[in-house]
Amino acid sequence: MTHVVTLNAGSSSLKFGLFELGGSDPVTVCTGAVDRIGEPGTFVKARTVDGEVLANGTPGAMPDHASALDWVLVLLGRTYPECEITAVGHRIVHGGPDIDTPLPLTAMSITALDKLSPFAPLHQPHNLAGVRAAMARFPNAVQIACFDTAFHRHHPWENDVFALPREYYDKGVRRYGFHGLSYEYISDHLAETAPLLHAGRVVVAHLGNGASMCAMIGGRSVGSTMGFSALDGLPMGTRCGQLDPGVLLYLMEQEGLSASEISDLLFKRSGLLGLSGLSNDMRTLERADTRETRQAISYFTFRIRRELGAMSAILGGIDALVFTGGIGENSRLVRDRVCSGMGWLGIELDPDANADNDRIISTNLSRVSVMVIPTNEELVIARAAADLLAAQPNEARA
Known part of the structure; x- marks a missing residue:
């Protein structure tokens, strides 16, 4: 059975999820987080969808996101040795003024996203560090970016602009909105239930x-x-x-x-x-x-x-x-x-x-x-990865 790993890299944290594919919707296997990366007393926690605790404590200092991802992979490999990771989905804070959908990640797209770091200097570099670490460890998996800004990209003009000279709007100084993955989940949930x-x-x-x-x-x-x-x-x-x-x-x-x-x-x-x-x-x-x-x-x-x-x-x-x-x-x-x-x-x-x-x-x-309504950003990312795999079955398994 194929699986998707979701990664949400913050400045000093890494949230993750493991989802099983094959049905109409990704099924949560486990979720967890590594907190206080690069600080004394790095804290880890993980549990299965049934509530079984997989990790809860301080395993030792983790100096960077790469080492945190290593810990996650060891945990997943030890707990689920048979799972095949075919895609990795990433939360990326900033997609700029034009991106309104998830985006397959390549060296070219990562370079373009890195240029947006001045718009989110405390988030974007850490998001992309998680991407690079995942690409090194899952070289054959599809990597996909899901953006916090994408959900808001169809605002009316007056909701996006500041009353500054127009040249700044053209340079990207505008209202973007964030937490888009959370809002997308709530929107989808309401569409199904109300x-x-x-x-x-x-x-x-x-x-x-x-x-x-x-x-x-x-x-x-x-x-x-x-x-x-x-x-x-x-x-x-x-x-x-x-x-x-x-x-x-x-x-x-x-x-x-x-x-x-x-x-x-x-x-x-x-x-x-x-x-x-x-x-x-x-x-x-x-x-x-x-x-x-x-x-x-x-x-x-x-x-x-x-x-x-x-x-x-x-x-x-x-x-x-x-x-x-x-x-x-x-x-x-x-x-x-x-x-x-x-x-x-x-x-x-x-x-x-x-x-x-x-x-x-x-x-x-x-x-x-x-x-x-409890939000579930990881499921939104897993769904995007599953959709990409369905649309590109040959490339995803090459």
């Missing part, structure tokens, strides 16, 4: 350490809270979210911060961590219940509510609100705070359903369906 809602006006809130919101009509993105970079829109675990550009001028001119220092501040020391002074983890903030953590949560939910209004305005109304991502799927408090007082928009939360983490957490009388 086709009437899928055909309507849906706002999806992907809330995790990275957070954004997407406005969809008929399952297609027409607006996103993230813009040129993964910094824009909502506050996140360590990222600032929307910021007055004048703050950047002040930091440069009055505080004397360099570009690298500002990047470190905005990407790694802001958001929930910066506001709380404690942690970027919502679970930790909820348990701590200090003045600072309460304020951090209040700002987080305030911004979600504000963007919910904006996304609903883009859609001309709203039929469904979907929570997904680590916080969206698990934080009853955040969902309650977001929905509280939103009756004017047609949202009425069922407290008991919310407390139980039900799939539908709105009341029967709510004009807007409020849902909790």
Whole structure:
């Protein structure tokens, strides 16, 4: 039986999945992650689809993504010695202004994607490092890229442009939107399970350490809270979210911060961590219940509510609100705070359903369906790889 490996390489992490092909849809075999790559105490975790723990601990330092991938391959080879890897699917953050579908990876396409690194300097190089490591270890497998930006590539022009001289738009300075693989999964899931809602006006809130919101009509993105970079829109675990550009001028001119220092501040020391002074983890903030953590949560939910209004305005109304991502799927408090007082928009939360983490957490009388749907970016990547194999059976097995 043939299999697909999915890889999602972050700056210091590598998420992976193993999927079996042969049926109408890829079947999950196992998933896992390597965290804190290049740092002391690298942590690994993996489990089967049935919940069997394959790894959970600190096997030793891993200095780079290549060594992390080696660990993954040893684990998969030891656990599933008979599996044949025919394709490797990769999450790539940035596909530029034109790519709107998954892309087979070649030396030429990797070079082109590397040129986009200035648009996502903290993500793209690590994504491509994972690609190169996988190509070296699976020389006969099809390699395919799935892009976080692709889902948003059909926005109306006014949702993509900044009010800068047009020459910058032509150079690629525009709103791209991210978390596209997550939104694609939610769109596909709604098409299968709630086709009437899928055909309507849906706002999806992907809330995790990275957070954004997407406005969809008929399952297609027409607006996103993230813009040129993964910094824009909502506050996140360590990222600032929307910021007055004048703050950047002040930091440069009055505080004397360099570009690298500002990047470190905005990407790694802001958001929930910066506001709380404690942690970027919502679970930790909820348990701590200090003045600072309460304020951090209040700002987080305030911004979600504000963007919910904006996304609903883009859609001309709203039929469904979907929570997904680590916080969206698990934080009853955040969902309650977001929905509280939103009756004017047609949202009425069922407290008991919310407390139980039900799939539908709105009341029967709510004009807007409020849902909790766990996302599955790895399955989106596996499906793209399976489609490529089906379209190119000879090349894939050459």
